Amino acid sequence: MIKKTLSVIALFLSMMTLITTFTSADETPTWEKGNGDVNVLLYYRPGGAYDRLNQKVIIPNLGESFGEVKAIRGCAKMTDYLRNTNDKVFGQWDWFSTNVPKDGAENPCHMALENIVSISYSFPYRACSLKSATGKGLADFRNGDGITIGINGNGIYKGQAVDVLKSINPKAKIIPYSSSKKYLPALQSGEVDYLYVAQQKDFMDCFASTDVNETNMTNFSEISKSSLADKNTYPVFVAFNMSEKEAMAIVKKIHASQELKDFMISVGLQPALPKQTQLSRKKQLKFLANWHKDLLDLM
Amino acid sequence: MLELLFAFVLGCGLGVMSGIVPGLNVFVSILLVFPLLTTWEPTSIMFMYISLASVHQYFGSVSATIFAMPGSNTSIPALQEGHAMFQRGKGSEAIMTAAIGSFLASVFAVLLIHFTLPYLTIFYKLFNTHIQVALLSIACVTIIWFSQNKVWISFLLWVVGNLLAMVGYHDFFGGWDFATFGISALYSGIDLLPVMIALFVLPVFARSWKDGKKIEFNGVSIGGYMESVRHMFTSMKATLLRSSLIGSLAGFIPGISWGLSTLLSYNIETMSRQRKGTYNKEGDVHSLVAAESSNNAGIYTSMVPMLFAGIPITASTALIYNILVFQGMVPTVAFFQGLYDIVLIGFILSSIFGLFMAGKYVNFLKILSGIHIKGFYSTIFILLIFICYTHGQKTFSGLDNMVILACLLPFGYLMRNLNTMPLIYGFVLHDIFIEGVYRLYFFY
Numbered sequence: 188m189i190k191k192t193l194s195v196i197a198l199f200l201s202m203m204t205l206i207t208t209f210t211s212a213d214e215t216p217t218w219e220k221g222n223g224d225v226n227v228l229l230y231y232r233p234g235g236a237y238d239r240l241n242q243k244v245i246i247p248n249l250g251e252s253f254g255e256v257k258a259i260r261g262c263a264k265m266t267d268y269l270r271n272t273n274d275k276v277f278g279q280w281d282w283f284s285t286n287v288p289k290d291g292a293e294n295p296c297h298m299a300l301e302n303i304v305s306i307s308y309s310f311p312y313r314a315c316s317l318k319s320a321t322g323k324g325l326a327d328f329r330n331g332d333g334i335t336i337g338i339n340g341n342g343i344y345k346g347q348a349v350d351v352l353k354s355i356n357p358k359a360k361i362i363p364y365s366s367s368k369k370y371l372p373a374l375q376s377g378e379v380d381y382l383y384v385a386q387q388k389d390f391m392d393c394f395a396s397t398d399v400n401e402t403n404m405t406n407f408s409e410i411s412k413s414s415l416a417d418k419n420t421y422p423v424f425v426a427f428n429m430s431e432k433e434a435m436a437i438v439k440k441i442h443a444s445q446e447l448k449d450f451m452i453s454v455g456l457q458p459a460l461p462k463q464t465q466l467s468r469k470k471q472l473k474f475l476a477n478w479h480k481d482l483l484d485l486m
Numbered sequence: 487m488l489e490l491l492f493a494f495v496l497g498c499g500l501g502v503m504s505g506i507v508p509g510l511n512v513f514v515s516i517l518l519v520f521p522l523l524t525t526w527e528p529t530s531i532m533f534m535y536i537s538l539a540s541v542h543q544y545f546g547s548v549s550a551t552i553f554a555m556p557g558s559n560t561s562i563p564a565l566q567e568g569h570a571m572f573q574r575g576k577g578s579e580a581i582m583t584a585a586i587g588s589f590l591a592s593v594f595a596v597l598l599i600h601f602t603l604p605y606l607t608i609f610y611k612l613f614n615t616h617i618q619v620a621l622l623s624i625a626c627v628t629i630i631w632f633s634q635n636k637v638w639i640s641f642l643l644w645v646v647g648n649l650l651a652m653v654g655y656h657d658f659f660g661g662w663d664f665a666t667f668g669i670s671a672l673y674s675g676i677d678l679l680p681v682m683i684a685l686f687v688l689p690v691f692a693r694s695w696k697d698g699k700k701i702e703f704n705g706v707s708i709g710g711y712m713e714s715v716r717h718m719f720t721s722m723k724a725t726l727l728r729s730s731l732i733g734s735l736a737g738f739i740p741g742i743s744w745g746l747s748t749l750l751s752y753n754i755e756t757m758s759r760q761r762k763g764t765y766n767k768e769g770d771v772h773s774l775v776a777a778e779s780s781n782n783a784g785i786y787t788s789m790v791p792m793l794f795a796g797i798p799i800t801a802s803t804a805l806i807y808n809i810l811v812f813q814g815m816v817p818t819v820a821f822f823q824g825l826y827d828i829v830l831i832g833f834i835l836s837s838i839f840g841l842f843m844a845g846k847y848v849n850f851l852k853i854l855s856g857i858h859i860k861g862f863y864s865t866i867f868i869l870l871i872f873i874c875y876t877h878g879q880k881t882f883s884g885l886d887n888m889v890i891l892a893c894l895l896p897f898g899y900l901m902r903n904l905n906t907m908p909l910i911y912g913f914v915l916h917d918i919f920i921e922g923v924y925r926l927y928f929f930y
Contacts, residue, residue: 239812260881261674263655268882295655295666295673335929342657362928365658365921368804371797372613372740388796389818453811 221246221253225429225437228278229258230265236454237279237422240307244446245278249437262296269302269427276427277437279307283343283420283479300472302425304434307441308451309419309461311398312348312407315382315391317374325394325405328356328381335360337370337379344420346485348383351397351413385420387455400457414481419461421475435468493530494832496522497537498839502847504538505545507873511558512539512802516809523809528821529828535806536829537836539785540592544585544840547778548848551580552703553866554690556682559745559914563752563777565690566907570769573694573859575702581848582706582714583771584778585841587726590718591779592837594730595737595786596830606794612738613791613799615929619922621736622915625746628753632760633905634767640908643901647912648920650676658921671886678914679877680887683870684894685901686910691863692902699859705849718775725755725772726779733780737787740799744784746918749911751780786833793822793829 227245231237246253257276259265269276282298314336316323327334334356338348340363352361362379364370367386373379375390387393396404397419407416424441426434441447448458463474496519504515515538516523523531543560550561551568564584571580602609611617630640649665654675656662666672718726729751736747755776759765765773791797796819798804815821854862871891878887898906 235808239808243812258881260878260883261670263670263673264882267670294661295668295670340658342661345660360928362925363658364925365917368797368799368801369740369921372610372791372795372799373615375791375795375797376610376613378614390796 220255221249221251223249223252223254225249225252225275225277226254226257228265228269228276228280228425229256230260230262231281237281239453240279240450244441244444244450247446248441248444249277252437266296266298273428275429277429277434278425280423280425282423282425282475283482298425300476302427303472303475304424304426304431305438305442305468306421306461306464306471306475307424307438308447308456309398309421309463310385310454310456311396311401311419312351312383312385313387313393313397313401313404314395314407315374315384315387315393316380317377318390318392320377320380323380323392325410328395329410331356331380332358333360334358334381335362335379336381336383337362337364337373338383339366339370339385340364343479343482346482347415347418347420350485351407351411351416352383354411354413354416355407398457400459415478415485418478418481421461421463421478423475431468489526489530490533490828493526493534494537494835497534497832498541498836498843500534501538501541501836501840502545502843505542505547506549506555510877512542513805515542516802516805520809524812528810528813528815528825531806531809532825532829533832535802536786536789536832537839539802540782540833540836541840541843543588543778543782543785544844545847547584547588547781548581548844551577551584552848552851552854554687554863555866555870556687559678559682559910560748560777560781562682562686562907562910563748564774565686566905567769567771567774567777569690571771571774572701572703572769573699574768576769576771577702578704578706578710578848579714580769580771580774581844582710583717583722584774585844586711586714586718587722587729587775587779588782589837589841590726591730591733591781591783592786592833594727595734595783596833598731598734599787599790600830603794606790609735609738609787609790610795612735613740615922615925618739618918619926621739621746621750622919622922625749625753625911625915626919628757629749629908629911632753632757633907635904635908639904643904643906643909644912647909647914648916650681650909651913651916659924671883671889676890677878677883677887679874680891680894681913682910683874684891684898686898686906687870688867688895688898689902689904689906691867692899694859695863701854701857701859701862703852703855705852706845711845722772722775725776729755729776729780730783733783734787736780737784738791738799740791743788743800744781745914747784748777748781749915752777782837789829793826795819796822 227241229238229241259268280298282303314328336352336359338345338361345363349361352359364373370382370384374382394404395407397407397417399406399417424438442460442464451458463471500515504510504512546558546561547564547568549555550564551572554565554569556562556565568580568584571577626644630644631637633640652664653672654664654666655673732751733747736750737743739746752773755773756765759770759772788800789803791799792803792807798807874887874891875884878884
């Protein structure tokens with residue numbers, strides 16, 4: 188009886204240890220913590236493109252200043268944290284999608300312009316078909332009757348896509364998907380004829396883009412009347428409890444770094460920053476506010 | 487070679503841990519070793535991943551069967567049927583039969599893919615919203631119709647599951663805010679773990695509380711495994727074949743993959759046995775085998791879209807894809823096709839490992855025999871609450887999980903005499919089902 192009791196207690200304790208060890212392990216894929224005082228925010232999915240930007244670009248460029256990654260589930264909780272912390276925090280923010288008003292009221296993920304330091308980089312929208320598909324291309328994209336075009340259906344992405352696409356081909360059916368895990372297979376299976384998204388994979392032929400730097404493709408502004416046809420999407424760097432001078436110094440270092448160029452190539456972008464990053468902070472904020480207003484007017 | 491060996495050991499080790507600890511799923515397990523993986527060769531990464539995913543399933547079903555601890559949503563049928571068998575002293579049979587079924591289904595999936603390689607593009611037709619919505623509708627209708635409650639009660643539970651899953655802010659539906667009441671913790675929705683503990687595990691515990699039984703558990707043996715194989719080939723051939731096929735095909739469904747394959751096979755088996763009058767309400771081994779074998783077959787086929795089309799269709803394969811990008815790789819289709827052999831070998835080896843190591847682990851748990859079920863459940867329940875907190879606390883939401891759990895527990899107790907599987911599956915399948923129906927609207 189004593190042996191059994193001891194065995195069961197040992198089992199219970201070992202399970203507690205196991206659970207504590209594994210479930211309290213930091214979910215961010217950063218093992219080492221720095222000795223600095225600038226923390227990096229992470230509210231989006233670990234391992235994704237924005238997290239890779241943290242790991243491969245922001246942290247190396249913070250160097251000795253890097254403190255630790257603050258991982259908090261969801262942008263609303265992260266916003267709460269950022270409003271209440273006294274720590275220095277720097278990071279990437281999906282400003283464009285988290286600032287869509289909620290029922291006319293302020294979005295819980297709302298990020299005030301005063302916390303935005305600069306545009307970080309930009310990613311374009313491209314029109315692509317399946318490489319192996321026959322009869323697909325710009326002419327069919329513009330004139331095809333009843334063609335189906337898959338888009339990222341989240342928030343402002345949908346507003347931008349619908350505005351540009353409807354002005355190009357009003358007869359096209361626009362099909363929203365919530366993630367690349369869904370729209371990439373849809374193109375592969377033939378469920379949609381084209382995609383209008385940021386990703387470009389080796390099984391896709393892309394022939395039009397919103398990015399003026401992508402000179403190998405037709406710019407959407409040549410075929411669309413939409414004011415958004417030559418606008419990419421612009422994520423931003425945000426900073427808390429830091430002086431503008433300190434935050435801008437980090438931004439300048441990141442923008443000039445090889446790490447950022449490598450990151451942009453790794454996600455299928457031209458390693459060129461959008462021209463707006465050359466503007467002063469004040470002008471960048473004005474550009475962002477106008478761009479965002481245009482988007483909201485469409486939604 | 488040494489790195490490959492280490493990858494296998496690490497994959498199997500993480501598979502064991504993630505199977506045992508609820509909330510530690512395949513995705514989170516990969517994150518734990520993310521920095522290490524970024525320094526590895528792609529072959530080792532794939533070898534580690536497939537070993538982890540495969541072994542996870544064997545141990546996940548053991549924990550669900552014995553401890554009633556739901557490792558993930560795919561463990562729900564094992565908890566429902568396997569744990570019911572455990573309660574009446576048939577835990578060993580449940581574990582051995584499920585493990586053999588899983589192994590045979592793995593072999594089926596490997597052979598199916600291997601011999602249909604030249605025709606794989608046919609399977610890509612399954613990446614289709616119409617087919618997905620049809621399969622999800624079948625899954626929902628069958629879980630409502632055949633879950634041992636009155637149909638209207640099951641339907642109501644399914645609706646409640648959907649409503650709980652809807653809580654949050656939905657960017658995809660034009661910024662629709664549902665029942666967040668301005669509370670920032672609800673903005674990202676409700677975590678699965680508190681819902682599962684309060685509304686699925688608690689009713690199971692509460693139902694058995696009054697029985698006052700003691701645990702009877704004999705462990706497993708080679709003889710028992712052989713007997714399970716014999717049993718499988720004499721009376722479960724159709725179950726195994728059907729569920730392996732469903733698992734292999736549903737594994738291709740983007741977004742939910744083996745989660746849907748498990749439920750579909752389980753529902754179809756349950757439906758078929760209830761119609762024949764052979765379904766055992768106190769834990770049905772056929773339904774358990776259907777779910778578990780389908781699950782393992784789906785794991786393998788869910789890798790195929792990434793290997794042969796360069797498209798990750800599950801969260802964990804997407805993470806592996808991202809790690810390769812992180813390393814600076816250009817993940818082309820040709821690149822992934824070159825990894826097919828290593829994935830095949832890893833899957834076969836880890837399936838063999840999972841089959842036998844799960845048996846070793848199970849035998850260690852024989853010490854539970856003779857323990858009073860009330861004490862056992864009380865301990866497990868404390869553990870689950872602890873897990874629910876620590877799991878949430880990783881992202882500063884431990885307290886949120888506790889509050890949600892406290893709010894849901896009274897409802898779980900009130901529903902102790904109901905089968906709450908429709909509610910849990912309403913919750914789990916909500917996103918993909920609603921999105922599919924919404925998308926169909928744009929097609930017509």
